[in-house]
Amino acid sequence: MARRRMISQDLIIDEHINSLSLGAQNIFVRLLAVSDxxxxxxxxxxxxxxxxxxxxxxxxMACLLESAGAGLGILFxxxxxxxxxxxxxxxxxxx
Numbered sequence: 001m002a003r004r005r006m007i008s009q010d011l012i013i014d015e016h017i018n019s020l021s022l023g024a025q026n027i028f029v030r031l032l033a034v035s036d037x038x039x040x041x042x043x044x045x046x047x048x049x050x051x052x053x054x055x056x057x058x059x060x061m062a063c064l065l066e067s068a069g070a071g072l073g074i075l076f077x078x079x080x081x082x083x084x085x086x087x088x089x090x091x092x093x094x095x
Contacts, residue, residue, distance in 0.1 A: 005033055016070045020063075027054060027063040028072060031084065039086030043075060048084075 007029065011017055017025055030052035035041045042048060048060050064084050068075050073086045 007032060016072050019070050020066055020072075023055070023058040024063040024066040024070075027052060027058060027060060028067050030054070032086070035086060039073070041084050043082045043084040 011029075017028065020028065031041055034051045041051065043061075043064055045060055048064075052060075054060055054063075064073075064075060067073055068084075073084055075082065075084055077083070
């Protein structure tokens with residue numbers, strides 16, 4: 001996992017990001033900071049809450065579902081572990 005990430009200013013004007021609620025946008029940016037080099041992060045609620053330290057009133061799983069619904073990633077399971085993956089790696093895999 002990279003210690004520092006640069007987030008493009010294009011994120012501010014992206015129609016998919018702007019279609020999300022403010023809570024989901026907040027979680028999405030936090031996920032970018034803690035994801036591995038492939039955009040993957042564990043997405044069970046306990047582990048995820050420890051990684052992203054969400055605001056108290058944000059429902060993490062609802063935010064993940066909202067992001068996936070907007071085309072910003074997928075949720076998947078490998079073995080018995082749930083993960084979230086950003087859209088950049090998804091678009092690479094599905095080409």
